[in-house]
Amino acid sequence: MDTKRTPQSKPAIKRYWYLPVISLIVLAIYLSKQFLGDASYFVARDKLQMANVQQGDFKIEVRGSGVLKPKSLQWSAAQSRGRVQQLLAKPGDSVVQGQKIAVLENVELLSELEKIQWELKAIKAENNAAAVAQQAQQLDLENAVMEAEFNYKSSKLKLDAEQSLLDQGKGSLSALDFKRTQLVVTQQYARWQAQIKRADKMQQNYQASELARQARLEQVENNLRKAQQQVSGLSITAGISGVIQKLPIELGQQLNSGENAALVIDPGSLFAEINVQEIQVKDVVMGQPVTIDTRFNKLVGEVQRISPLSENGLVTVEVGIISELPKEARSELNIDGYIEVTNIKNTLYVKRPAFAPKNRTVDLFKTTSDGAFAQKHEVKLGTSTAKYIQILSGLNPGDQIIISDTSAWASHSSVKIQ
Numbered sequence: 001m002d003t004k005r006t007p008q009s010k011p012a013i014k015r016y017w018y019l020p021v022i023s024l025i026v027l028a029i030y031l032s033k034q035f036l037g038d039a040s041y042f043v044a045r046d047k048l049q050m051a052n053v054q055q056g057d058f059k060i061e062v063r064g065s066g067v068l069k070p071k072s073l074q075w076s077a078a079q080s081r082g083r084v085q086q087l088l089a090k091p092g093d094s095v096v097q098g099q100k101i102a103v104l105e106n107v108e109l110l111s112e113l114e115k116i117q118w119e120l121k122a123i124k125a126e127n128n129a130a131a132v133a134q135q136a137q138q139l140d141l142e143n144a145v146m147e148a149e150f151n152y153k154s155s156k157l158k159l160d161a162e163q164s165l166l167d168q169g170k171g172s173l174s175a176l177d178f179k180r181t182q183l184v185v186t187q188q189y190a191r192w193q194a195q196i197k198r199a200d201k202m203q204q205n206y207q208a209s210e211l212a213r214q215a216r217l218e219q220v221e222n223n224l225r226k227a228q229q230q231v232s233g234l235s236i237t238a239g240i241s242g243v244i245q246k247l248p249i250e251l252g253q254q255l256n257s258g259e260n261a262a263l264v265i266d267p268g269s270l271f272a273e274i275n276v277q278e279i280q281v282k283d284v285v286m287g288q289p290v291t292i293d294t295r296f297n298k299l300v301g302e303v304q305r306i307s308p309l310s311e312n313g314l315v316t317v318e319v320g321i322i323s324e325l326p327k328e329a330r331s332e333l334n335i336d337g338y339i340e341v342t343n344i345k346n347t348l349y350v351k352r353p354a355f356a357p358k359n360r361t362v363d364l365f366k367t368t369s370d371g372a373f374a375q376k377h378e379v380k381l382g383t384s385t386a387k388y389i390q391i392l393s394g395l396n397p398g399d400q401i402i403i404s405d406t407s408a409w410a411s412h413s414s415v416k417i418q
Helices: 018-036 107-168 173-230
Strands: 050-052 053-068 073-077 084-089 100-105 236-237 244-248 261-266 270-277 291-293 298-306 314-321 333-352 361-367 372-384 388-393 400-402 414-418
Touching: 018 173, 053 314, 073 236, 100 261, 100 270, 270 291, 270 298, 270 333, 291 314, 314 333, 333 372
Parallel strands: none
Antiparallel strands: 050 400, 053 270, 053 333, 073 261, 084 100, 100 236, 244 261, 270 314, 291 298, 291 333, 298 314, 333 388, 361 372, 361 400, 372 388, 372 414
16 A cells, blocks of 8 residues: 655755845846946056146147257358468367467468568669659759750840840841840740750659559559468468357368368357248247257247248248356257247146047046046047147046047947056
8 A cells, every 4th residue: 555655845945046146146246336337348557648637828839859059150261272280279169259270381372472572672672773763864854954944044135135235226236146146045945945845754754654663563562462361361260259169170181272160159149940840830920939948948039030941841940049048058959949839828738648639529538536447528629739738628627537549448438447
């Protein structure tokens, strides 16, 4: 006979085994929500670059690199051909205008100078001798004129006396003697006039000879001056007071006339020459303020000249320096220049994020207040500089954003920073 069994009931833990699992899943979801929020991507904090939104005056600057240049400079060139015999200064030495920098040697020039000096002495002696001889001739002619005049006047007195006697009918003067006296007077007068003309001609000849001798003398004196200048040109001197920047010559070197020998600059008259990209130079105008960075000091200047030419995509801008020059300022010193083209008052700006073009609306990741998350926000950008960009809308002062490259998680709206 079969015994009827009473079925045993299952324990509650077996019947409701799924409840703890569901609880764990709910707890995991809760904890995950607390930890991840809405984030669907993880990023390492040490891989990120952050920047805070600032509010204030936003200067739009155009940056360029360049060097300091001297306003006042002058090459001292060799005025005569010669071999470098002495170097009296070195690059970096201070010199005053007219100070000797180097001395050349040219034996031929010295010999030519001495030859011309002797020639000049000989010509002066010859001219003096000729002048003395002509003066003697002049005296002889003057005496001859005076003698002829005296003879004429004596004969004229005799003629006048005989004429008076004839008029009075006195004496025994014959007509023949009177005629003879008239003839003598005429001859003496003609001789006197001839001597005067001879003296005039001799005077003209003397003057012509004197002009010829003077011309010859001036020619030799001119040759002497040229030779002296050439010999003087063997000394290379500083054209201005300043500092020797370049001295591209050495002892024994042969220099030709006109060849540059030393560059002297005025270190107190420097200006900045910076190169600006041609796409940015359109915003640069005369008189704009400029900050010049020497790596040790910052100087104040203003735009004074903009080159009309572009070379290799760069345009040269000259900047006058207003502030006092620091000790490190020297010609050819590398500098950076920041030209202020615009100054926007009381606006928002931030360090320029990667791939953030100006005057566009872009998505940027803003961190939460605790810095644990970063959420995508639509931000309208304005104008920009090389380092900063203007915020027109979408962010507030003090907001922190990620400025490093976020393209790897651009499709996510929220990321977890760990």
